[in-house]
Amino acid sequence: MLDHNQLAALAAILRRGSFEAAAAQLGVTQSAVSQRIRALEERVGQPLVLRGTPCTGTEAGRRLARHAEDVALLEAEATGEIGLAPAPGRHPLRIAANADSLAAWLIPALAEAQAAAPHLAFDVTVDDQDHSADWLRRGEVVAAVTATAAPPHGCDAIPLGRLRYHATASPGFMARHFPHGVTAEALARAPCMTFDRKDRLQSQWLAENFGEVPAPPSHFLPSTQAFIDGAEAGLGWGMNPEPLVREALAAGRLVPLLADAPLDTPLYWQVSRRMAPALAALTRAVRQRAARLLHAA
Numbered sequence: 001m002l003d004h005n006q007l008a009a010l011a012a013i014l015r016r017g018s019f020e021a022a023a024a025q026l027g028v029t030q031s032a033v034s035q036r037i038r039a040l041e042e043r044v045g046q047p048l049v050l051r052g053t054p055c056t057g058t059e060a061g062r063r064l065a066r067h068a069e070d071v072a073l074l075e076a077e078a079t080g081e082i083g084l085a086p087a088p089g090r091h092p093l094r095i096a097a098n099a100d101s102l103a104a105w106l107i108p109a110l111a112e113a114q115a116a117a118p119h120l121a122f123d124v125t126v127d128d129q130d131h132s133a134d135w136l137r138r139g140e141v142v143a144a145v146t147a148t149a150a151p152p153h154g155c156d157a158i159p160l161g162r163l164r165y166h167a168t169a170s171p172g173f174m175a176r177h178f179p180h181g182v183t184a185e186a187l188a189r190a191p192c193m194t195f196d197r198k199d200r201l202q203s204q205w206l207a208e209n210f211g212e213v214p215a216p217p218s219h220f221l222p223s224t225q226a227f228i229d230g231a232e233a234g235l236g237w238g239m240n241p242e243p244l245v246r247e248a249l250a251a252g253r254l255v256p257l258l259a260d261a262p263l264d265t266p267l268y269w270q271v272s273r274r275m276a277p278a279l280a281a282l283t284r285a286v287r288q289r290a291a292r293l294l295h296a297a
Helices: 004-016 019-026 030-044 059-081 099-116 132-137 171-177 201-210 224-233 242-251 276-293
Strands: 091-097 120-126 143-146 155-169 192-194 218-220 238-241 263-272
Touching: 004 019, 004 030, 004 059, 019 030, 030 059, 059 091, 059 276, 091 099, 091 132, 091 276, 099 120, 099 155, 099 224, 099 238, 099 242, 099 276, 132 143, 132 263, 143 276, 155 171, 155 201, 155 242, 155 276, 192 201, 192 224, 192 238, 201 238, 201 263, 224 238, 224 242, 238 242, 263 276
Parallel strands: 091 120, 091 143, 192 218
Antiparallel strands: 143 263, 155 238, 155 263
């Protein structure tokens, strides 16, 4: 059996990035943290921490640290259920989500969950909605907002609804690049915006509305807010989440490239069954917030 204090020291080092910061978090000396890591590495027979700035973990170290954090989170949930105060401090809860969901509707859900379960501290990994489930499959997160309906082994998938996107641009951009209307030929020349190399929303919208269109020139902007700012500034056109551009569309700062041509992305909340009890407050908040802001599936 592995020592709880040694595992806690490992998790603190990998989360904080140094032995000194881990010691401060745990309320012990740096020497004590070093001794715990040395003993744990001797116990498992292999290195767990790669010393550096910041310190990082070996594959085994990262796996043990995730296990330690998951166990601490489950213990906090169990003690609360029987009326005991959880251990002091906050317990990291690792989730994956796409940037648009994080900006458009997920933050209020996190705030509601944290109010209901004050011991939670969220650690959010941002990835494309078509790839966020991979983090759950690898065991690096315990839940994910994803566009994948089929959950990994040991997980459940809960339908959340559809995040609606509109292809939008500024009025000046429309006048400059589409003086004779939005056509496949004009779209092949007009610059668009792309979040990153995984982003397929613009090409998906083009295919659904115009069939095969040569890839247009693109600006890569890995930020949801930069997409909106870039569209309003006339940098390019892009697929923007409806909740975030509703006001700009109403005010005329943005206009749709085509009327009545949205693109809906179905979203799911995938959760590890093993960790589901500790995620109950978050799952409830995510489902309630999604029901208010997403389109029905």
